[in-house]
Amino acid sequence: MSIISKDISKAVSLLNAEDIVAIPTETVYGLAGNIYSEKAINSIFKTKQRPFFNPLIVHIPSLDYLEKIVEHVPKKAELLANAFWPGPMTLVLKKKNTIPDVITAKKDTVAVRVPNHPLTLELLKQLDFPLAAPSANPFSSISPTTAEHVEAYFKNTIKMVLDGGACKSGIESTIIGFENNQPIIYRLGSTPLEAIEEVVGKIEIKNSSADLNQSPGKVQPNAPGMLERHYAPKTKTILTDNLKEEIEKNIGKRIGLLVYSDIFDENYVAFKFVLSKEKNLQEAASKLYDALHQLDKQDLDIIIAEKFPDEGLGKSINDRLSRATKD
Ligand code: TXA
Ligand code: MG
Numbered sequence: 150m151s152i153i154s155k156d157i158s159k160a161v162s163l164l165n166a167e168d169i170v171a172i173p174t175e176t177v178y179g180l181a182g183n184i185y186s187e188k189a190i191n192s193i194f195k196t197k198q199r200p201f202f203n204p205l206i207v208h209i210p211s212l213d214y215l216e217k218i219v220e221h222v223p224k225k226a227e228l229l230a231n232a233f234w235p236g237p238m239t240l241v242l243k244k245k246n247t248i249p250d251v252i253t254a255k256k257d258t259v260a261v262r263v264p265n266h267p268l269t270l271e272l273l274k275q276l277d278f279p280l281a282a283p284s285a286n287p288f289s290s291i292s293p294t295t296a297e298h299v300e301a302y303f304k305n306t307i308k309m310v311l312d313g314g315a316c317k318s319g320i321e322s323t324i325i326g327f328e329n330n331q332p333i334i335y336r337l338g339s340t341p342l343e344a345i346e347e348v349v350g351k352i353e354i355k356n357s358s359a360d361l362n363q364s365p366g367k368v369q370p371n372a373p374g375m376l377e378r379h380y381a382p383k384t385k386t387i388l389t390d391n392l393k394e395e396i397e398k399n400i401g402k403r404i405g406l407l408v409y410s411d412i413f414d415e416n417y418v419a420f421k422f423v424l425s426k427e428k429n430l431q432e433a434a435s436k437l438y439d440a441l442h443q444l445d446k447q448d449l450d451i452i453i454a455e456k457f458p459d460e461g462l463g464k465s466i467n468d469r470l471s472r473a474t475k476d
Contacts, residue, residue, distance in 0.1 A: 173313025179282025
């Protein structure tokens with residue numbers, strides 16, 4: 150029997166009973182539990198096979214709720230929350246003592262956001278507690294953007310996926326931390342860099358994939374999840390700005406192509422996924438993980454992915470694709 154359901158009241162009962170439920174957000178599906186329940190939080194880590202050093206994001210119903218979670222809100226955090234919540238932006242702020250250590254991996258900061266999905270906002274309003282929710286995929290696998298992706302991963306280990314359709318943004322939230330009250334991007338994501346800079350001015354990026362490439366293994370991660378091989382198909386994947394050359398190098402193999410919009414010469418290609426015929430970055434981002442899920446099922450020898458323009462959501466897409474290429 151399918152674990153996919155639209156029944157919010159069922160999700161409420163399970164969560165009140167300290168169980169976990171997969172929930173839709175505008176970015177990716179999350180695996181959610183009561184932040185104050187040790188039992189629920191342990192099941193999240195166990196189900197995902199996630200190491201405990203990797204802290205979770207706390208999902209709250211509204212900006213007003215923030216004061217129950219954090220000690221102090223820097224001026225620029227307030228500006229960002231006002232501009233982007235509900236939405237795909239996570240703020241890392243000084244935590245209140247009441248936030249359990251297991252949520253934050255013993256850090257004195259907590260990651261928090263108001264997700265922009267009507268079903269999950271309604272769910273949060275019906276609960277007396279916020280929801281911790283990492284992406285609903287096994288550790289290091291591709292994030293899920295449909296209820297069916299989650300079901301394929303966890304049909305034997307969880308009781309319910311709350312069905313909210315396909316995620317509109319399609320890549321994870323942008324994570325912003327604060328050092329000396331100044332914002333710093335810890336993870337590129339669905340809120341584009343340029344939109345953030347319009348609100349708070351020029352902003353530094355730490356732990357972009359570029360940082361990781363320069364000194365692999367040496368960077369102390371600000372968002373600990375970011376050092377892992379992540380968002381990764383099982384098929385060997387490469388990212389290139391010269392598709393033709395890479396295809397030629399791999400003739401004879403079963404090649405899968407992941408391209409932005411170009412209708413490319415397909416002679417040597419077994420499977421091709423075009424992310425946006427109209428060259429719309431938003432559309433491309435929303436389809437990215439579904440494309441990787443589909444490519445991974447085609448029994449390919451190699452996935453050749455086209456590098457995106459280095460602007461707006463293109464930067465975030467390139468970040469995810471470059472992580473998908475790591476062995
Ligand atoms: O879009 C999203 O953010 C999705 C949806 C479900 O909300 N969630 C998500 O969660 O991507 P997850 O667990 O896959 O990624 C959370 C990231 C990790 O890289 C983690 O290290 C970082 O947030 N993080 C959590 N708490 C942190 C903290 N206190 N300081 C720094 N990074 C933190
Ligand atoms: Mg994740």
